[in-house]
Amino acid sequence: MKHTLFAVASTIAVIGASTAQAERNIVVGHALSPTSHYGIGAQAFIDTLTELSGGEFTGSQAPAGQLGGERDMIEGLQIGSMDVVVTSTGPLGNFVPEVYALDLPFLFRDYDHARAVLDGDIGQELLAKIDENQLVGLAWSENGFRHVTNSQRPVRTPADLDGLKLRTMENRVHMEAFSQMGAAPTPMAFPELFTALQQGVVDGQENPVTVITASKFWEVQGYVSLTGHVYSPAIVLASPILLDGLTDEQRGWFYEAAKASSVATRTEVNRLEEAGVALLRENGMEVITDIDKAPFAELAQSSYSVYTDQYGTELVERIQAVE
Ligand code: EAX
Numbered sequence: 001m002k003h004t005l006f007a008v009a010s011t012i013a014v015i016g017a018s019t020a021q022a023e024r025n026i027v028v029g030h031a032l033s034p035t036s037h038y039g040i041g042a043q044a045f046i047d048t049l050t051e052l053s054g055g056e057f058t059g060s061q062a063p064a065g066q067l068g069g070e071r072d073m074i075e076g077l078q079i080g081s082m083d084v085v086v087t088s089t090g091p092l093g094n095f096v097p098e099v100y101a102l103d104l105p106f107l108f109r110d111y112d113h114a115r116a117v118l119d120g121d122i123g124q125e126l127l128a129k130i131d132e133n134q135l136v137g138l139a140w141s142e143n144g145f146r147h148v149t150n151s152q153r154p155v156r157t158p159a160d161l162d163g164l165k166l167r168t169m170e171n172r173v174h175m176e177a178f179s180q181m182g183a184a185p186t187p188m189a190f191p192e193l194f195t196a197l198q199q200g201v202v203d204g205q206e207n208p209v210t211v212i213t214a215s216k217f218w219e220v221q222g223y224v225s226l227t228g229h230v231y232s233p234a235i236v237l238a239s240p241i242l243l244d245g246l247t248d249e250q251r252g253w254f255y256e257a258a259k260a261s262s263v264a265t266r267t268e269v270n271r272l273e274e275a276g277v278a279l280l281r282e283n284g285m286e287v288i289t290d291i292d293k294a295p296f297a298e299l300a301q302s303s304y305s306v307y308t309d310q311y312g313t314e315l316v317e318r319i320q321a322v323e
Contacts, residue, residue, distance in 0.1 A: 023055060026242075029062040029073045030086040031190045036214035037272065038086045038234065039063055041141055041265030045084065045236065049257040057253065059084075069189025071170050078134040080241035084254075086261065088143045089233045090169030096133045099126060100307040101315050105177045105300040106293065108145075108231035108319070111273075115142075115266070117322045118233060122315070136238040138258030141265045143232035144208025144273070149221040152203050154288045156225065158182045158295050167193055167205040174206075174230065177303035181296055197221060208232055209276035210269055218283035225288040226277070229296060236261050 028045055030038040039061060046059030067073055067082065071091035076082030078095075093100040101107075108114040117123060118140040130137035148155050150164055158181045166183040168174040169190075178185040186202050196202050197220040204221065211217075212224065236258040243251055281287055308316065 023058050026057055026059040026083045027062050027067075028059055028084045028086065029067045029076075029082055031065045031070055031073075032063060032211065032214050034061055034063045036063075037142070037144075037210045037265045037268040038214075040268045041234075041236070041261040042086050044264035045086075045257045045261035048260040049253055052253040052256055053250070057250075065189075065191030069191050071189060074135070074237065077136075077237055077239040080239050083239055083242050084138075085237045086141060086234060086265075087237065088169065089235060090171045090174070092130075092235065093171055093173070095135065096126075096130050097307075098129045098311060098315075100171070100173050101311070101319065102126070102233050103171055103173045103230055104304055104307060104316065105173070105229045106297040107316065111142075111145075111231075111269075113322060114231045114233065117319050120322065122318060122322070130235075130237070131240075134240055136240050136243050138236040138238050138255055139262045141234035141236055141258075141262040142269050143234040144210045144269050145228040146206045146208050146230045146232050147212070147224055147226050147228060148204060148206045149212060149217055149224045149285070150204025151197065151200070151221055151223070154223050154225065154286060155227070156288055156291055158299055164204055165202045167196060167202040173303050173306045176306055177229070177300040178206075180299045180302050182299070194220065206230075208269075209280070210272045213272060213276050213279050216283075218280060218285045222284070222286060223288065224280055224285050225291055227291055227293065227296060229293075229300065234265065 026049065028042040030042055032038040042061045049057050049059055070087040071094060073082050073085045073087060074091060074095055077085055089099050089102050123140050127137035152164060153160060155161055161182040164183045166178055166185055167188045168178055168185045170187045175185040175187055188196060193205055194215060197205065238254055277287055
């Protein structure tokens with residue numbers, strides 16, 4: 001009898017232990033290739049979470065917009081159908097309008113300025129705003145300074161944009177800015193973009209070198225103009241429904257993993273900012289660098305009203321004042 005009870009107790013203990021250590025696979029969705037700056041960041045998130053949790057959590061990437069465009073994936077976080085998403089802030093303004101401030105054209109001076117803002121008080125304040133909108137902002141990451149590509153002609157002045165059908169993100173600031181700069185903005189989810197360029201539905205688009213190279217846009221675009229018109233932040237977002245079910249310790253692992261993701265993505269952005277333009281030339285794109293940004297900035301300025309009409313100029317001035 002004693003032996004039987006011992007055997008039963010041992011079996012329960014083993015089941016209990018394995019249940020306690022049952023792996024939970026976290027899916028990290030994003031719109032780019034697994035080897036892109038987002039893919040590298042997603043993998044860093046997965047590796048760090050797996051290590052910190054001792055295997056209690058594992059992870060897998062859902063890259064290339066497999067689970068939808070960025071706006072779809074953000075909606076998925078709010079309803080719990082998505083776990084974690086690495087996304088640009090482009091569509092995020094539709095959920096948290098305050099974030100539009102980060103997508104204002106010609107606002108950030110350079111990468112150091114942008115990273116200082118996002119890693120400082122302003123970045124923390126905006127993450128808190130995001131948390132008030134059925135999302136969890138785990139960490140700021142990075143997409144990069146955006147440039148214009150098109151299939152028609154070199155763009156050096158706003159007049160060269162005149163009439164170009166230009167795909168933009170689903171972002172009211174960008175749509176207004178390009179409308180003022182003379183293009184015909186067409187908002188579109190990223191997974192539809194390559195085909196739209198291939199079929200001539202749109203003439204051009206705008207994205208950082210990181211995205212242009214990851215998406216091989218040289219196959220459908222002959223010209224890239226290094227306008228650097230917007231610093232495009234990215235962000236690691238999680239579903240509050242997922243995180244609400246975790247302990248403080250487990251939630252801490254997600255925040256640490258997101259920080260590791262951001263470091264890995266920024267490192268890749270730095271690399272591609274150096275090597276990426278050469279890659280575009282090697283693949284046949286004409287790279288236009290002699291661009292006077294002032295006329296573009298002057299025309300795009302009116303797009304600030306998309307944000308300042310509702311929230312005033314205080315945050316914009318604070319961002320500009322960050323050293
Ligand atoms: O976040 O939609 C876009 O142009 C974004 O830059 C891209 O999805 C990476």
